[in-house]
Amino acid sequence: MASPSLLLFIDRSLFAKKVKETVPVEQMDTGWKLFGRVPPRDGRDPKKIHKECESNTSRAGPGHSPSSPRQSVRKNLDFEPNSTTALILEARPANLPAKPAEEAQKHRQQYEEMVAQAKKRELKEAQKRRKQLELRCKVEESIGNAAQTWNQEILPNWSTMCNSRRVRDLWWQGVPPSVRGKVWSLAVGNELNITHELYNICLARARDKWKSMPTEPVTEDAGSSLADREASLELIKLDISRTFPHLCIFQQGGPYYDVLHSILGAYTCYRPDVGYVQGMSFIAAVLILNLDTADAFIAFANLLNKPCQMAFFRVDHSLMLTYFAAFDVFFDENLPKLFAHFKENKLTPDIYLID
Template identity: 30%
Template sequence: MADDDHEVVERQVGKGIEAHFDLDDAFSDGEDDYNLEFSSAAIRKHLAENPSWVGNDDREDDGETEYSSARDHDTSISTICLDGSSNSYLESRSSSPSSPPLTAEEQPDEQEVPQDFSDITLSEELSTHGHSTNGHSTSDADTQDEDASPPGDTSYPTIHIDVSRSPPSRVTMSTNTENNGEGRQEDEAVHTVSESNASSSHLPAPSHDIDIPPLPTSPSSPLPRARSPTTPTTSHRRQTYSAGPSAFQKVLSQTRPHFLPPKNRQEDQKHMADWQAMMKQSRAAEEKRRKALQERRLARELKIEQSIYTWQKEILPDWRAVHKNPNLRRLWWNGMPTKLRASLWQQAVGNALALSKDNYKNCLSRANRALSSGSFPAETLQAIEQDVLSTLPSLHIFHPGTGPLYEDLRDMLCAWVVSRADEGLGYVHGTAKIAAMILLNMKPQQGFIVMRNLLERHCMRSLYGSVAAKDDVEAYYRIFDTLLADCMPKIYFNFKQHQISPGAYLPDWLIPLFLDHLPFEACARLWDVLLLEGDSFLFRAALAVLAVLEPRLFFPDRQELLDLLRGENKAALDVAKREGRLLDGAKYDIYGVDEETLWERIDSMEEWWRESTWKRLTQRELPDL
C-alpha cells in the first residue's frame, strides 16, 4: 500500500477492524485503487506484514513482547468446532508465546479458516481431507511438551458400566488424555488407537458406545486436569450396621402412634418408664404363672405314680373294668403311669387285624429287599425322610444321623408302607408322628401291631385312606360342624362368614393326633383317653382346642384366621421371640395352650357332651358304619 494513502488500520479487541483513509481516495477511480477485504484471513495477513500498525502503548502496558498483539486472536471470531475439537491454528499461536509472527507464506489459506458460523461443522465425524474440522495441520506440535499444551486440552472422564459385575464395582471411570505429539490415548480396557491416528493432533470422533463424549474445550475457560490419566477410579464402600438403635429409632416415640401429634420429651420419657415398669411386672407375673403350672403338673405326676398299685391290681388284669367303675374311669382320664403305657395301650387298641408277632419282621424284610433292589418308590422314601425331620424336633431323638431312635422309626415307616402296598395305599404325611409316639413307649415289634390296628379305626382309616374314602371324611366334617354350632355358635358363625370349613384345619390336627400343635405331655394324656373312648374323643378334644383359642378367633380377616389355626400368627410369634421362648416345640405353645388349660375345657364339656348325640350324628351321616 502506498505511503501517501494515509490509511491507518487499527485492531480493537472485540470490535473487529476499523479503516481510516482520505476522502479523496474514497472517490478515486484509478486502477491502483486498493480494495479492502475484511475477512479474517486477510486481516491476519495484513497484521503479519505490518507489525508497526499495532500501538506501542498497549504493548508497554501489558508488559509483553513486540509480537504479543499478533498472538491475541480476534475474539469476535469463533474458534470452537462442535465436534469436540478446537482451532489448532489459534491454539498453536497461543501455546508458543515466543514464536515470531507468521509470514505470508506461512499463513493459512482463506478457504481453510471458517468465514462465519455456517462453516462450523455439526457432524460428529472427522473431515475426509485428512485434517481436523478447522483444517489446520499440527505437524509442528510434535516437538512440544505436554506442559506446553493449552489449558483447554484437559481431557474428560469416560464412564464404563458393566452389568455383569457386582454393584460396588459395576461403574468404573477412566480418563482419556491427549498429548500434542502422540494424540489421544484411551484406556486399554476399552480399546487402543492405531499409530496413524496417534500422529495427528485432533481428537477422534466420539464413540457410539455407552461412553460419554468429551465436551468441547474453550481456551477462555480452562477445566482442571484429571486426577489420574490412566488409573480407573472405583468406589468400594461396604455398608456397615451399628449394633445399637438407629438415629431414627432414638427420636421415634414408642408411646404414641405416628399419625398423632408428638408428645414433648418429658411426657414421652415418663410414659416410657411407666410402660417398661408394666412390662416388667407382666414378665414377672408370667414367670410366676409358669412356676405354679409346673408345680401343679409335678404334683399331678406324683399322684399318678403313687396310684400305680391301683393300676396294677384293678386295671391291668382287665382294662374293661374301667367302663364299669366310674372311679377307675376318672383315674384313667387323669393319666396313666408311664411304665404301664406299653401294656395298657396294647390292650386298649386290641388286635382286630389278627396280626402275628412276626408281622413286623416280615414287612421289614420286604421293605429292605425293595430298598436294596431299588424298587422302593423314591418319592415315598423322600416323603418319609421329610416327615421324620419334623417329628418332635424338641426331643432330638429322631434326628437323622444323631437320634438314637431314627433307624427304628425309619424301619417302622418303611414296613408300614409295605403292609399297605397290597391295598394300593401309599404314605401319608404325619404318620411319623404317630410311629414316634408309639416308639417312645414300646418296642418296634409291639408298636407296629398297635400302629396298624389304631389306624384301622374308621375315622383314622378315612383320613389315611384313598380317594374313595373322601365321602366319609366329608361326613365327619359335617358332624364336627354340627357339634361346633351347638357348642360355640359365635365361632361357628364367624367361620361360616369367612368361609372356613373344618377341612381347612381339622386334618392337620387329627392325622398326627395333635402332636404337631399341642405339647407332648398334653398329647400323651389325650392318647390315653383316645384309646379308651374311641373316635368320639377326637372331636371332643378338637372342640376343646377351639375353646382355648376362642378369644383369638374373632379376627375379621380370613387369612389371619387361617394363620392362627396353623400356628403361624405373626403377632404371637413376635411376642414369643421377644420373651425368648423356643419355637421348636408345639405350634400352639405361642398361644399359651398347655395340658392344664386344655383339660379344663375338656372337663367343662362334661355336662354338655352326650354320647347319644355322637351316635345319632354318626348314624345320620354314616349309615353304613
C-alpha cells in the same frame, strides 16, 4: 543435619532427665485397695510384707480392715454382700477428709436397706423353691398312687373295667408313664391279629425294597403319583427329619431314627393299598416312646385301621365329608359363637382338620 555427637548428647540428657524424674516404687505413699489399705514399703522384703497382710486378714476374717471405725458394726451383720456396697462402712483414706455425720448416717442406712432387701429376696426365693418342691412331691405321689391302681386293679381286670367311670376318670387325669404302653395296647386292641413274626416279615420286605431303589432322591409328587404305593417308602426318609425336630431323637443319627424308619417302612409293605402318607410319622413316634418296636407297630397298624383314620389316610372323600358334617354339629353345640365366626369367614372343617 545434626552431628552424631550432638544426637548422642541429647539422648543422654533426655535419658538422665527421665531417670531423675522417675520416683521409685518403694518411695510411694500409702495406697488404697478396694477393701483395705496397702501397708507402706519401709525397705523390708515385699514377700514378708505380703505374708503378714495375708495372716492378718485370715485372723481377722473376710472384710476386716484395721483402720475401719465400723468394725464392731460389721461383726454384728449376719449377711455380708460381696460387692462394693461394703465400702460405705469403710473409713476414708487418711489423705481425704472424713465423712460428715449426716452423710455417714445416710450411707449406713442405705447399707442396711440393701442388706434387708437381699435377705428378703433370698427368703422369697427359698419359699418359691419350697412350694415347687411340695407341688412336685404331690404330683409324684399322685402318679405313684395312680400307677398302683392301674397295675393292681384295672389292668388285671381290663375286660370288665375298661368301660367303667372310674377308668374313664383316671384316664382323663393322665395315664402314668410306667403303665402307659400297656394301657394303650389294650385300649387300641389287635383286631388285625398282627404278630411279631408278621412285623419282621414286613420289615424284611421293606429293607429289600430300599436296597433295590435308585440312588437318586424321589420327590413327594413323584412318589404319590406311582401306582404302587410301596414306592412311597422313599418318602419316609424325607418326612422322618420333620418329626418332632425339637426333640432331636428322630432325626438321622438320633436313637429313634432307625426304629421310626423301620415301623413306617413295615407298615407301607403291610398295607400297600395305603402306603405312607404324610403325618403318619407323628403317630408312630408317640407310640415308639411308650412301647417296644414290635408292639408299637401292632398298635400303629390297628389304630390306623379305625374308620375315621383310614378314611383320611386313604383320602376317601365321601367318608371324609361325613366326618366333616359330624364335626360341624359338635362344633356348633359346644362353641356356638366360634362356630358362627368361622362360618361367617367361610372357614370349613376341610381347611383346618386335615393337618
